[in-house]
Amino acid sequence: MTTSLPSAGGHVLLSGGSRGLGQALVRALLSAGYRVSTFARRSTPFLDSLATEPAAFVGTADMADEASLRAFVAAAGRRFGPPWGLVNCAGVAIDGVLASMAPSDVEKMMSTNLTGAMLLTRLVLRTMLLQRQGGAIVNISSIIASRGYSGLAAYAATKGGMDAMTRALARELGDRGIRVNSIAPGYLETEMTHGLTDQQREMIVRRTPLGRLGRPEDVVGPLLFLLSDAAGFVTGQTLTVDGGTTC
């Protein structure tokens, strides 16, 4: 049997750590004592600020470009050794009814949120398997994967696909001590949801027992839990973090 590494000090690779949820998660992982490698397509003041952080490694890569992912995984491995943990966080949401959505927007969501996440997972797994120290993968999904929301069909499909991957991989990797779980946040205050109208916001808040939109920080505890040994017997699950919106 493989055992999981003590979490602290382990290398966690997180896609899309430049802003929004990813930024909050990178901060939290660093505070928790992980070494973190992350990338986005463009740098941000936050990513620039990590240049002086010895426990962080920052690069540029595009989820839609496998060669760039490959180069990033290799560079991050040279810096911190092969990742023990992976957080698939990079994502895009483009809303609009499917009938009038540009095919290129459908493709963009599929290639970033789903195909990209799968190819990045594949690359990281290749190094994880050699380590034989187990590992943990957390896929950032969405409540939209399991509930119908008009205008988000393509986005929902990418996140539903991600949850399906979570369950299949949990079975595939269980005997290697690699756990795979999803976190499904509800609406979070990030750039992704800046387009919501006041009316939409009010409706979400009204439907949420805990009475507000989520904040990126709300996802921190669940992520640290799923990565940690405290979740050592948890795999193949989707943990909903939505203030009760979908309960």
Next chain:
Amino acid sequence: MTETVPQRIHRVFRDVFANRGRRSPELMAESPLDASLGLESLDFAEVVVRLEMEFGVDPFANGVPAGVRRLGDLYRLYA
């Protein structure tokens, strides 16, 4: 003495068996690359990654190359 390509390939297989806590069967060019060898699909995935590290190339990058069924079929792929 430098190892030959088949010797290097056999060594990679033996490492994977050892890591799985199993004794490697006798490896021969005729050994079939399937479950009867005693390795599971994930073990074969690991073999492929280790062979890439060993030889610096990955002939499996686009799937299993045609005609690869026995250990000996790998020799020419990495030659």
